[in-house]
Amino acid sequence: MRAFTVRLKFHGDLDFFLGSRERGGTVARGLGERTSVKDVIESCGVPHPEVDLILVDGQPVNFAHVVEEDRMVDVYPVGFLSTQFKKDRLQTICVKRFIADGHLGKLARDLRLLGFDVAYNPHAQDRQLLQTMKTENRALLTRDRRLLMHAVVQTGYCPRSQNADEQTIEVIRRFDLFDSIAPFTRCLRCNASLQKVTKADVIEKLEPLTKIYYEQFRRCTGCGQVYWAGSHFSKLQKRLEQIRGQFS
C-alpha cells in the first residue's frame, strides 16, 4: 500500500493536548496502512472523549471511519459549531454522575458541594477506576490523557487547569451542569445524599455552641455526618456566587 498523509486541524482548546511545536497549527501524520480516524487523532495526543465532531474533507464521520489516502481532518471539541452537524456529534453532553481520579480530590469535593454525584477514592488503581466508571455509568474526570484514551471510556474530560476552582467551572461548562446545581444536598465525605433532620434528631452529636446557634440540620444518609449552616455555609455561598458570576 502506498504511503499517504493525513493532515489534522485541531480546533478550539484541543491544541492543549498537542506538542508545543504543533499548537495552534495543523498536524501532519504519514501513514502506511488503513487506520481508524480515532487512532490517528489519539496518536496526536488528543483523547477520544474530548472529540465531539470529526470532519474528513468536510464530511462528518464517526470514530470507526477508516482513512486510507491523503485526507484533511478537522477535529472539534464539545461546544464548537454547535448549531451545525447536530446529528453527527460524538459525545454525550449532559452527564451528572462522575468518577474522579486520585489526583482530583479538591475537584471531587467542590462538585459534591454543588450537589453532584462524584465517586472518588484516592487509592483506587486505574483498573478499579475504569471498572466503577463502567458499571456505574459515570463520566471519567482525569488529567491523565493515557487513561482517558482507554477504549472503555465513553464519556470523560481532562481539566485543563491545575486549579480546583477553575476545574470546577470547566466541568460545569463541559457537561452543561449549571442548572442542576443543588448545594448542600450531598455529603462531602462519602458522596451519599443529605437528608433534612430536626434538631432533636441530631442534638447528641452537636457541640455546645452549635446547639445554641443553629436550627437547621442535614444528615448524611451514608456515613451519618451532620451538616448545618455554620461557617461552612457562608463559604459555600461565596463559592456559589463566584460560579454564578462566571456564567452570567
Ligand SMILES: [Zn+2]
Ligand atoms: Zn457521608
